[in-house]
Amino acid sequence: xxxxxxxxxxxxxxxxxxxxxxxxxxxxxxxxxxxxxxxxxxxxxxxxxxxxxxxxxxxxxxxxxxxxxxxxxxxxxxxxxxxxxxxxxxxxxxxxxxxxxxxxxxxxxxxxxxxxxxxxxxxxxxxxxxxxxxxxxxxxxxxxxxxxxxxxxxxxxxxxxxxxxxxxxxxxxxxxxxxxxxxxxxxxxxxxxxxxxxxxxxxxxxxxxxxxxxxxxxxxxxxxxxxxxxxxx
Amino acid sequence: xxxxxxxxxxxxxxxxxxxxxxxxxxxxxxxxxxxxxxxxxxxxxxxxxxxxxxxxxxxxxxxxxxxxxxxxxxxxxxxxxxxxxxxxxxxxxxxxxxxxxxxxxxxxxxxxxxxxxxxxxxxxxxxxxxxxxxxxxxxxxxxxxxxxxxxxxxxxxxxxxxxxxxxxxxxxxxxxxxxxxxxxxxxxxxxxxxxxxxxxxxxxxxxxxxxxxxxxxxxxxxxxxxxxxxxxx
Amino acid sequence: xxxxxxxxxxxxxxxxxxxxxxxxxxxxxxxxxxxxxxxxxxxxxxxxxxxxxxxxxxxxxxxxxxxxxxxxxxxxxxxxxxxxxxxxxxxxxxxxxxxxxxxxxxxxxxxxxxxxxxxxxxxxxxxxxxxxxxxxxxxxxxxxxxxxxxxxxxxxxxxxxxxxxxxxxxxxxxxxxxxxxxxxxxxxxxxxxxxxxxxxxxxxxxxxxxxxxxxxxxxxxxxxxxxxxxxxx
Amino acid sequence: xxxxxxxxxxxxxxxxxxxxxxxxxxxxxxxxxxxxxxxxxxxxxxxxxxxxxxxxxxxxxxxxxxxxxxxxxxxxxxxxxxxxxxxxxxxxxxxxxxxxxxxxxxxxxxxxxxxxxxxxxxxxxxxxxxxxxxxxxxxxxxxxxxxxxxxxxxxxxxxxxxxxxxxxxxxxxxxxxxxxxxxxxxxxxxxxxxxxxxxxxxxxxxxxxxxxxxxxxxxxxxxxxxxxxxxxx
Numbered sequence: 043x044x045x046x047x048x049x050x051x052x053x054x055x056x057x058x059x060x061x062x063x064x065x066x067x068x069x070x071x072x073x074x075x076x077x078x079x080x081x082x083x084x085x086x087x088x089x090x091x092x093x094x095x096x097x098x099x100x101x102x103x104x105x106x107x108x109x110x111x112x113x114x115x116x117x118x119x120x121x122x123x124x125x126x127x128x129x130x131x132x133x134x135x136x137x138x139x140x141x142x143x144x145x146x147x148x149x150x151x152x153x154x155x156x157x158x159x160x161x162x163x164x165x166x167x168x169x170x171x172x173x174x175x176x177x178x179x180x181x182x183x184x185x186x187x188x189x190x191x192x193x194x195x196x197x198x199x200x201x202x203x204x205x206x207x208x209x210x211x212x213x214x215x216x217x218x219x220x221x222x223x224x225x226x227x228x229x230x231x232x233x234x235x236x237x238x239x240x241x242x243x244x245x246x247x248x249x250x251x252x253x254x255x256x257x258x259x260x261x262x263x264x265x266x267x268x269x270x271x272x273x274x275x
Numbered sequence: 276x277x278x279x280x281x282x283x284x285x286x287x288x289x290x291x292x293x294x295x296x297x298x299x300x301x302x303x304x305x306x307x308x309x310x311x312x313x314x315x316x317x318x319x320x321x322x323x324x325x326x327x328x329x330x331x332x333x334x335x336x337x338x339x340x341x342x343x344x345x346x347x348x349x350x351x352x353x354x355x356x357x358x359x360x361x362x363x364x365x366x367x368x369x370x371x372x373x374x375x376x377x378x379x380x381x382x383x384x385x386x387x388x389x390x391x392x393x394x395x396x397x398x399x400x401x402x403x404x405x406x407x408x409x410x411x412x413x414x415x416x417x418x419x420x421x422x423x424x425x426x427x428x429x430x431x432x433x434x435x436x437x438x439x440x441x442x443x444x445x446x447x448x449x450x451x452x453x454x455x456x457x458x459x460x461x462x463x464x465x466x467x468x469x470x471x472x473x474x475x476x477x478x479x480x481x482x483x484x485x486x487x488x489x490x491x492x493x494x495x496x497x498x499x500x501x502x503x504x505x506x507x508x
Numbered sequence: 509x510x511x512x513x514x515x516x517x518x519x520x521x522x523x524x525x526x527x528x529x530x531x532x533x534x535x536x537x538x539x540x541x542x543x544x545x546x547x548x549x550x551x552x553x554x555x556x557x558x559x560x561x562x563x564x565x566x567x568x569x570x571x572x573x574x575x576x577x578x579x580x581x582x583x584x585x586x587x588x589x590x591x592x593x594x595x596x597x598x599x600x601x602x603x604x605x606x607x608x609x610x611x612x613x614x615x616x617x618x619x620x621x622x623x624x625x626x627x628x629x630x631x632x633x634x635x636x637x638x639x640x641x642x643x644x645x646x647x648x649x650x651x652x653x654x655x656x657x658x659x660x661x662x663x664x665x666x667x668x669x670x671x672x673x674x675x676x677x678x679x680x681x682x683x684x685x686x687x688x689x690x691x692x693x694x695x696x697x698x699x700x701x702x703x704x705x706x707x708x709x710x711x712x713x714x715x716x717x718x719x720x721x722x723x724x725x726x727x728x729x730x731x732x733x734x735x736x737x738x739x740x741x
Numbered sequence: 742x743x744x745x746x747x748x749x750x751x752x753x754x755x756x757x758x759x760x761x762x763x764x765x766x767x768x769x770x771x772x773x774x775x776x777x778x779x780x781x782x783x784x785x786x787x788x789x790x791x792x793x794x795x796x797x798x799x800x801x802x803x804x805x806x807x808x809x810x811x812x813x814x815x816x817x818x819x820x821x822x823x824x825x826x827x828x829x830x831x832x833x834x835x836x837x838x839x840x841x842x843x844x845x846x847x848x849x850x851x852x853x854x855x856x857x858x859x860x861x862x863x864x865x866x867x868x869x870x871x872x873x874x875x876x877x878x879x880x881x882x883x884x885x886x887x888x889x890x891x892x893x894x895x896x897x898x899x900x901x902x903x904x905x906x907x908x909x910x911x912x913x914x915x916x917x918x919x920x921x922x923x924x925x926x927x928x929x930x931x932x933x934x935x936x937x938x939x940x941x942x943x944x945x946x947x948x949x950x951x952x953x954x955x956x957x958x959x960x961x962x963x964x965x966x967x968x969x970x971x972x973x974x
Contacts, residue, residue: 061531065294065464066457068391087502116493116501138391140464144471147389148479156613157676158534158604175485182489209482210390224532231531231606237471238610238703246614249675252641256648260582268582269553298760298930299923301857320968349959349967371857373930377937380855381945408951415955442948443856470937527764622846623909624767624837690765697764697839704843704936712847715908718874722881726815734815735786 043109044082047073048098051082051133054219058137059090061227069137070115073219074125076132079103083121085112116183123187124215128199133219135226138211141233142226145169146206152232153248155239159232160249160257162225164201167232168193172208186210201258204229276342277315280306281331284315284366287452291370292323294460302370303348306452307358309365312336316354318345349416356420357448361432366452368459371444374466375459378402379439385465386481388472392465393482393490395458397434400465401426405441419443434491437462509575510548513539514564517548517599520685524603525556527693535603536581539685540591542598545569549587551578582649589653590681594665599685601692604677607699611635612672618698619714621705625698626715626723628691630667633698634659638674652676667724670695742808743781746772747797750781750832753918757836758789760926768836769814772918773824775831778802782820784811815882822886823914827898832918834925837910840932844868845905851931852947854938858931859948859956863900866928867892871907885909900957903928 054071058064067090072083082098099110105122107114115121121134145152145167152167154160170193177185190205190213203225204214214226239246248254261268287304291297300323305316315331332343338355340347348354354367378385378400385400387393403426410418423438423446436458437447447459472479481487494501520537524530533556538549548564565576571588573580581587587600611618611633618633620626636659643651656671656679669691670680680692705712714720727734753770757763766789771782781797798809804821806813814820820833844851844866851866853859869892876884889904889912902924903913913925938945947953960967 065460085503112503140468141471143389143391143468144475147468147472148476150475155675156609158609172483173486178485178489209388209486227531235606235609235613237475238607239613241474241707242610242616242703243614250638250641252644253639253675256644270551270578298926318969345969373934374937376855376857376934377941380934380938381942383941405949406952411951411955442854442952470941474940621908622842624842693764701839701842701846704840705846707940708843708849708936709847716871718877719872719908722877736784736811
């Protein structure tokens with residue numbers, strides 16, 4: 043069932059490792075078949091070298107396992123909450139990648155300091171609040187998903203396809219599992235460059251808004267001029 | 276004798292190099308057969324490329340060589356002191372890995388700033404005091420082991436499976452040689468992320484205790500929900 | 509047409525990735541045939557693994573596509589403006605390489621702090637001003653090229669073969685595509701070392717001028733003593 | 742002539758690249774046959790991939806080429822000055838390795854902050870003064886060698902087998918070309934760890950002298966207990 047989706051989610055998980063975003067089992071990627079409402083996700087605590095495409099677990103949007111012998115990632119309820127809240131996304135990637143996690147641990151958003159950031163995230167990558175004691179006792183992972191959705195109440199998840207969970211690490215998403223992994227990689231890169239920029243220029247302000255928008259629109263929307271896909275020339 | 280243990284200790288030593296925790300011969304891993312009271316450890320000063328499983332040295336808990344033509348690692352007395360003090364551990368890994376060593380050299384514990392840390396270490400990774408002049412003159416390496424045990428008098432080595440020896444570097448341990456290497460790797464990762472977090476937010480406090488415990492318990496103890504081993508679902 | 513140039517530009521683009529200067533599609537290299545006034549450049553948004561030498565696009569100095577089915581890099585107008593302004597250069601490389609981009613985002617030039625820098629850049633690597641709102645609305649990429657040329661009004665592009673575009677990243681150039689990539693690599697290295705030097709010694713001044721010139725002349729000009737090409741011995 | 746030495750010097754040069762200490766042609770290693778007074782050294786500006794053992798150049802201690810078609814490294818006079826001043830050394834390695842160069846550019850010695858350092862360098866790695874204008878005009882490279890020798894007037898090059906040339910980068914040496922490369926690698930590692938330690942603890946003092954000596958003696962001299970070579974057990 044959903045063999046192609048499972049293959050792609052399998053590959054997306056391997057790519058998290060290949061890009062250096064994940065060590066050991068500190069990450070997971072998923073993808074969704076929106077028509078059927080079924081999510082394919084990494085099994086919990088299984089090493090990337092031993093994992094096979096058939097190990098990818100299928101669950102429905104309420105978390106019921108539809109296929110697969112293994113337990114899904116312990117972060118599955120977070121993924122499901124995001125798929126329910128952000129109706130247009132097709133894939134999610136979670137990692138404890140080093141630089142994005144530094145910002146998450148510091149409880150700081152990643153400011154948009156340059157065009158690499160602006161090409162992918164229309165504004166700062168936000169950070170959530172910390173969960174209170176009462177919130178972590180039951181359904182901790184689902185609550186994390188709700189926390190992210192709460193943080194995006196006035197943000198467009200398609201324009202800012204990532205978040206930092208305070209004290210934890212980043213979640214990135216996109217149109218597909220591949221796109222989610224790509225955004226997780228760009229996020230790590232912009233986090234590293236933002237840290238270095240801050241070291242050089244502690245009070246450094248964000249990129250002016252006109253440059254932020256100009257760059258985001260080079261790669262997104264009707265005025266996009268980047269890549270081979272548009273017909274405009 | 277103990278061929279399987281020697282193979283595993285051999286592999287654990289190679290993994291220290293593979294994970295980038297060790298250059299040249301700056302590290303060593305060991306494992307113990309608790310029933311026989313025999314420890315398998317890397318030979319001293321032998322390069323990782325030339326080392327063979329048969330070169331792994333067997334010693335008893337008093338440091339007498341039981342098997343092997345080569346001299347055991349010069350850090351062997353430290354390993355033995357730890358095996359004697361921490362009765363439940365099955366493996367030890369020592370490295371001068373970069374970021375953990377920075378904290379050791381600074382004489383600072385690694386604070387728990389996020390869930391990556393909390394998943395593996397229930398609280399800060401402690402740092403020992405520096406050894407006095409009289410302490411380094413005889414049995415320096417054994418004294419280092421006693422120093423670590425002294426530091427853990429009120430700590431549970433199963434809940435905090437690593438230490439920083441001030442001015443020196445980290446020792447990590449675990450249920451097995453593999454587990455010790457894994458903890459050494461996670462230690463390095465959390466040290467790197469803690470350094471970056473401090474650069475971003477110099478006064479940054481630790482993760483709230485309720486999040487620390489919640490995360491540690493996801494992976495450890497009767498309420499664990501991570502991985503495939505538990506029957507609970 | 510211009511098969512050799514296309515092969516070399518193809519390889520130069522791969523080298524940007526091989527040197528770790530580019531992830532995903534965040535970079536591009538080009539080369540020019542000065543006699544014919546034709547520039548060979550990477551196609552826009554095409555992945556490096558899938559790109560073939562035949563995909564390299566040929567354009568004239570006014571940006572008209574001369575050969576190739578794909579659209580040229582969206583940064584093509586910047587490259588063309590540089591080829592028009594700097595008449596002696598034969599290749600250009602653009603990357604969002606991490607450390608050079610940190611300086612670009614901080615809006616700071618890279619000071620010449622040592623001989624590695626002085627061997628390749630005769631003085632600091634300059635940073636442009638930020639573009640105003642009115643400047644980014646039309647021909648943004650061509651304007652970026654003009655901005656760089658403006659910044660070099662009193663600088664010799666052969667003596668300082670790179671620039672940082674504020675809030676964006678570096679452009680490097682040279683006598684050939686290979687030389688441009690080499691300068692992009694050295695730029696990244698000196699940026700990283702300048703950042704670390706600043707962390708160690710925040711008020712650190714530049715290398716004295718007599719050492720700067722002595723080193724630059726070791727590798728450039730009639731008194732060069734480096735390498736095998738000169739006849740002087 | 743001296744085929745084995747040339748092979749070893751060839752390999753030592755490749756190892757500088759393999760250890761990540763050198764990019765492009767920014768480094769060189771040499772070895773000496775003390776009996777014949779002949780030095781084998783890398784040719785100038787030749788890429789590491791294209792270099793063959795037969796390209797290694799032989800020169801005498803006055804810099805006259807004894808064998809080889811290529812010009813020797815432009816740093817040859819520095820190497821020769823060191824071989825003349827430090828009579829016991831058998832090999833030299835020069836690199837612009839990142840972290841050691843940061844200290845050289847900052848004009849700061851590398852303090853001994855931990856046992857990794859103390860195992861290899863008995864005290865801080867010193868930094869030279871900057872050369873004056875009159876000193877760089879003639880025989881710049883030979884003057885650099887004299888500058889290093891001047892800095893070591895009261896230091897033992899066998900106990901501290903490396904130096905930082907201010908505004909330039911490190912030179913390391915040892916009993917053989919292999920040993921010199923190893924010291925260059927350790928130097929880079931301790932420089933990186935010293936930088937991070939300083940970031941964590943800006944006023945951090947050096948390792949107490951009793952620990953410095955205890956560690957250096959573990960690996961050197963009659964009380965050495967490290968490795969397989971000593972007979973003492």
